[in-house]
Amino acid sequence: MKRRFAAFASALALIWVTSALAQPGSGGGMPAFTGTITGEVRDTALDKPIEYATIVLFSLRDSSQVTGTITDSDGIFIMGGIRPGRYYAKVGFLGYNTTDVDDIRLGPQSPAIDLGIIDITQAVMELEEVNYAIERAPVEYQIDKKVIRVDKQPTAASGTAVEILENVPSISVDIEGNVELRGSGNFTVLIDGRPTVMDGNDALQQTPASSIESIEIITNPSAKYDPDGTSGIINIILKKNQAATTSGMVSLSYGSNNRKGGDVLVSRRYNGTNLILGANLNNRKHVGHSFTENRTTVDDVTSTYLSEGDAEGGRESWSFRGSLEMNLGEKNWLNVGGDFGQHSGGRTSDLAYDSWVDTLTTHTLYSNVSEDDRKSDYYSAFAEYRHNFGAEEHELVARIQSSRDIDDQETVEELYDETGAQSSGRVTTEDGPSQRTDVKFDYTYPHGDDQKLEIGYQARLEANTDETTYKEYDAVAASYVTYPQFAYNVEYDRLIQSAYAVYGGKAGNLGYQAGLRGEFTDREITLVDSSDSYVLSRSDVYPTVHFSYQLPGSRQLMASYSRRVNRARSYFLEPFYTWRDANNIYRGDPDIEPEKIDSWEAGYQIPLGPFSHSLEAYYRVTHDLVEFTRSVYAPGITLNQPTNVGTAYAFGSEMMFSGEVSRWLIVNLMGNLYQNRIESTLAGSEGTTEDFSWNGRLSLTFRLPQQYRLQTTVVYNSPVVTSQGRREEFFMTNLAFEKSFFNRSLTGIVQVRDIFQTVKRTRITEGPNLYIYRKFTMDSPAFFVTLRYNINHFRDQKRNGEGEGGMEETSDFME
Numbered sequence: 001m002k003r004r005f006a007a008f009a010s011a012l013a014l015i016w017v018t019s020a021l022a023q024p025g026s027g028g029g030m031p032a033f034t035g036t037i038t039g040e041v042r043d044t045a046l047d048k049p050i051e052y053a054t055i056v057l058f059s060l061r062d063s064s065q066v067t068g069t070i071t072d073s074d075g076i077f078i079m080g081g082i083r084p085g086r087y088y089a090k091v092g093f094l095g096y097n098t099t100d101v102d103d104i105r106l107g108p109q110s111p112a113i114d115l116g117i118i119d120i121t122q123a124v125m126e127l128e129e130v131n132y133a134i135e136r137a138p139v140e141y142q143i144d145k146k147v148i149r150v151d152k153q154p155t156a157a158s159g160t161a162v163e164i165l166e167n168v169p170s171i172s173v174d175i176e177g178n179v180e181l182r183g184s185g186n187f188t189v190l191i192d193g194r195p196t197v198m199d200g201n202d203a204l205q206q207t208p209a210s211s212i213e214s215i216e217i218i219t220n221p222s223a224k225y226d227p228d229g230t231s232g233i234i235n236i237i238l239k240k241n242q243a244a245t246t247s248g249m250v251s252l253s254y255g256s257n258n259r260k261g262g263d264v265l266v267s268r269r270y271n272g273t274n275l276i277l278g279a280n281l282n283n284r285k286h287v288g289h290s291f292t293e294n295r296t297t298v299d300d301v302t303s304t305y306l307s308e309g310d311a312e313g314g315r316e317s318w319s320f321r322g323s324l325e326m327n328l329g330e331k332n333w334l335n336v337g338g339d340f341g342q343h344s345g346g347r348t349s350d351l352a353y354d355s356w357v358d359t360l361t362t363h364t365l366y367s368n369v370s371e372d373d374r375k376s377d378y379y380s381a382f383a384e385y386r387h388n389f390g391a392e393e394h395e396l397v398a399r400i401q402s403s404r405d406i407d408d409q410e411t412v413e414e415l416y417d418e419t420g421a422q423s424s425g426r427v428t429t430e431d432g433p434s435q436r437t438d439v440k441f442d443y444t445y446p447h448g449d450d451q452k453l454e455i456g457y458q459a460r461l462e463a464n465t466d467e468t469t470y471k472e473y474d475a476v477a478a479s480y481v482t483y484p485q486f487a488y489n490v491e492y493d494r495l496i497q498s499a500y501a502v503y504g505g506k507a508g509n510l511g512y513q514a515g516l517r518g519e520f521t522d523r524e525i526t527l528v529d530s531s532d533s534y535v536l537s538r539s540d541v542y543p544t545v546h547f548s549y550q551l552p553g554s555r556q557l558m559a560s561y562s563r564r565v566n567r568a569r570s571y572f573l574e575p576f577y578t579w580r581d582a583n584n585i586y587r588g589d590p591d592i593e594p595e596k597i598d599s600w601e602a603g604y605q606i607p608l609g610p611f612s613h614s615l616e617a618y619y620r621v622t623h624d625l626v627e628f629t630r631s632v633y634a635p636g637i638t639l640n641q642p643t644n645v646g647t648a649y650a651f652g653s654e655m656m657f658s659g660e661v662s663r664w665l666i667v668n669l670m671g672n673l674y675q676n677r678i679e680s681t682l683a684g685s686e687g688t689t690e691d692f693s694w695n696g697r698l699s700l701t702f703r704l705p706q707q708y709r710l711q712t713t714v715v716y717n718s719p720v721v722t723s724q725g726r727r728e729e730f731f732m733t734n735l736a737f738e739k740s741f742f743n744r745s746l747t748g749i750v751q752v753r754d755i756f757q758t759v760k761r762t763r764i765t766e767g768p769n770l771y772i773y774r775k776f777t778m779d780s781p782a783f784f785v786t787l788r789y790n791i792n793h794f795r796d797q798k799r800n801g802e803g804e805g806g807m808e809e810t811s812d813f814m815e
Helices: 003-021 161-165 201-204
Strands: 035-043 054-059 065-070 074-084 087-094 101-108 112-119 123-129 130-135 140-141 145-149 171-173 180-181 188-191 212-218 235-237 246-255 259-270 273-298 303-326 332-357 364-388 397-414 421-446 451-474 479-482 489-508 510-525 533-551 555-566 577-581 586-587 593-606 612-634 635-662 665-680 683-705 709-716 720-724 725-727 730-741 746-753 761-765 770-778 782-791
Touching: 035 087, 035 101, 054 074, 087 510, 101 112, 161 171, 161 201, 161 212, 180 201, 188 201, 201 235, 201 332, 273 332, 273 612, 273 635, 332 635, 397 577, 397 761, 421 577, 421 746, 612 665, 612 770, 665 720, 683 720, 683 725
Parallel strands: 035 112, 188 235, 586 635
Antiparallel strands: 035 074, 054 065, 054 087, 087 101, 123 130, 140 145, 145 212, 171 180, 212 235, 246 259, 246 782, 259 273, 273 303, 273 770, 303 332, 332 364, 364 397, 397 421, 421 451, 451 479, 451 489, 489 510, 510 533, 533 555, 555 593, 577 586, 593 612, 612 635, 635 665, 665 683, 683 709, 709 730, 720 725, 725 761, 730 746, 746 782, 761 770
8 A cells, every 4th residue: 555655746846846847849830929918916005915896908009909808816817918018007996096107119039028026005085184095904815715814814924724714704713722624623724825734623723823914715616626624724825035135024023822923024026036943932821710510420429529720822823934036938837935943832730629429428539630632743845737738728837835843742740639649540652643635737728818727636645654652650659660562653645646627717707717626535544563454545526616706886796516525534534542531532534524515605705985885695504413422431431432423514604894994994794603513423323503693703993093902802602402402602892002102113922811710611511321520610710912023025115105004194093
């Protein structure tokens, strides 16, 4: 199996290198001369590329329209197949002033014209002698995704991607920073469109907010994307320099519980190359109080224990990253780069226990000191080659990426009696590397004026090795003894090959797109030094459909369907028992089925002057739903394992309203209401759990004079049911104060999280002969201070005297 995987990976790498080095040959005869016009559209004051900006080319001789196009997600546009002549162009976008580019000359001596960066400015309104630009919402809705603009969220300045996601639709975040997308923790995380070897939540909690340009939420991706993830894709777009200069950014933060962080980003763009170097260090810690009540019944005897005490968890990370983008000529581009670093995390607790059985009157008192440490060293490298065939959007893209993560985890648990003597203890370790290689080819062919065909192939190779050990404390010998019968060595190999085709276009005001993706999965799990092996080979098909309809007044209707999959992670499949602590044991299931998801969405977007309003409805059916279920393993001990519990149905709607209530107040209101129903089969009995849930966020941003800004955010998540219980409500209020100095080169932010001390996590689990109540209360409020210094292009430059939040400091407004 390994040889087959290695040979296949080598063949794919060879194919990729060959395609990257190959250049298209010239055809017979002398083709008629045509030229190409390229450029980039940006709002440089906001340091942001403008996606979907329109570029219309006119003949300078008679002002007739020649051609036109729109920009991609990086603000880049390409217009090809243009005859020699003199032209001018008009560049515009909704809410911006139109910009003219004059006297464009194409000829044999200048067959390719690069217009460079075209800066477009926001439309300006005048109110009572004060000019200010309409501030765009921090969340922008596009035809197939939501784009979160980091620069409009000062409450996220000292944190990571998680703090940004706390304030956006479709997302909920618990007190430990774990993210859910539309009620599901199963989603795919991409960084600049590329996969990461890390777990999705690890990647989000490691990426500093100050290095992020934007975050894209894609809940119904097309067949071009991997179908992984129950609820969709979260794509992190990192900051990049687009000006022909050296730019940089430095950020430092410090806060409660010795939380600290810093990151540096330096970029140099010159003569068609762009070099980016970055580094970051982040230490996040959460401290609180834990309480648990656990009751198990075996042979009509009920065992109960109560535990209470202090607990602490968190993550530490550091990393370096770099990339080099090169223009290899008129039609060829190469981008190479990578990153390496370390991320670690864990949890420590010191809990007092009171344990008894209902047939006896005596109680056993003891304490439990536990420490769970995990450390991973990782690296990732990628190369991407892009060739344009001369026409707009007619291109071939080849990518290869390889990642490796070396994981080292140790869990130590020690029990002490009332006298302080150690009575028992366990030490478990799990070590091993995980590696992933992705090879992908994408070909785009524009057909006619509005149609486009996209086809592609992708191969994903994964290889993991996990070695576990187990030791128990011998009170007589006062030392730990190794138990070889509980040591395991597991090898996990998986190869996923897929091909897709997507065809889309426009017919009047109707936009359409249909796609189909076929996949073949080959997987093997092997217990080394054992005859046990688990092999899986399967093929699947994933269709997608998207529609949009443009209505008068810039209103738009959208509808889509996609079929997705949530594949089991490697530790879900481990076919052996592992002790988590003295009262919990874990076992995976190599025969667990992946979740299959059918997802429907419909949306309506309405611009209301300076306000925007959107309403979305969704319906999601999850087949073979996977949940971590608990059952009684022994008196006082529960077994935790992933299980296909049944089918889940989620029907809901999302609403967002944002805009300027006045020249000094911006309001962003988001809400998600949904009905959740789970039809499950557990322990041989069928059952249905359902409830109505909702979550909401209200953000108020006050734009004050002298470049001050104050923002408060309120977050509420209602209780949510599971197949075995419920998760109680979650409520939090954050406050941030921002001030800029030295022409906005230096920015200071003071942030307070959970100012009313309401953050807690409560879970109730119930089953046959089982009841568990867990509550964790966070120590709060938490305080953080951040200083950020920007150089050149990364500075939020003023435009026409424009101040913070788009206001011009032309009068003593509010003073």
